[in-house]
Amino acid sequence: MNIKKHIPNLITLLNLFSGCIALIFAFKSDFAMAFYFVSLGIFLDFFDGFFARLFKVSSPLGLQLDSLADMVTSGVVPGLVMFQMMSSNTSTEGIMQFFPFLGFIIALGSCYRLANFNIDTRQTDSFIGLPTPANALFILSLPLVLQFSESLFVLELLTNQWFLLIITLLSAYMLNAEIPLFSLKIKKFSFRQNALQVIFLILSVLLLIFFRYLGIPLLILLYVLLSVANNKVLQK
Known part of the structure; x- marks a missing residue:
């Protein structure tokens, strides 16, 4: 029995x-734990292809397994988190009680992206559109920014239902936009071949140290700006 072939799966x-556990915490509005388990899922997602x-x-x-797992961890969970954020800032009367369900547009956009990714031969070494894990981290960070931020401007934005809807629509768009983005997956242990990824990692660590959840x-x-800049360099 070849054990190695089962390790990536x-x-x-x-x-x-991890995504299933994150869903439970998201239902309970425990956004910190949901974030941690989604992060764990994304960490595992980073390595399954590497070991394969x-x-x-x-x-x-x-x-197929990879896309199905991502659909839960990086698709349904952020959709539910946005639903919960909208629910806490929306009237429960009349037609507006259905407004929070628009948060699941994120799940729809994620599903379309993941299905398209499996048949798009252009995305073998890079991405076109924002990867679902990156989008999930973005969405799940918002309630944590809201919880720990002392800025009244940030608090007003993240408690505004219309601003949350704009983020939702922008999220679904970026997932499927025709914008080439560099892959974060390291295929070979070579600095020269992964310089952009290393630079991004260093800058990301600095941002997290100085701004925490923000x-x-x-x-x-x-990530998007570096990708656009890298595209300009490659075109020259």
Whole structure:
């Protein structure tokens, strides 16, 4: 029995398990624990493909499992978190009681992206559109920014239902936008081949140290800006 071929799929299933636990905490509005378990799932998602390539056991089954696990961890969970944020700032009377359900547009956008990713041959070494894990971290950081921020401006924005709707729509758009973004996955241990990823990692650590939870949406913005700058360099 070849145990190696099952290791990547086991890691993927652990990603799914982490997403399921995050869902429970999100239902309870325990956004910190939901964030931690989604982060754990994304960490596992980072390594399942790496070990599949390392052990040379990549398979169509692994590809499908990866997308299904991501749909929960990086699709349904952020949709539910946005629903919860909208629910706490929306009237429970009349048609507005249905407003928070628009938060699940994030889950719909994630589902479309993941399905398209599996058939898009252009995304083997990079991404087109914001990856679902990056989008999930962005969305799940918002209630934590709201909880720990002392800025009245930030508090007013993140408790405004219309601003949350704009974020939701922008999130779904960025997931499927025709914008090339560099891959965060390291295929070979070579600084020269992963210089952009290393630079991004260092800057991300600095943002998290100085801005804590606010650093998370900032680093996602940094990721997009670095990708756009890298695209300009490659075009020259």
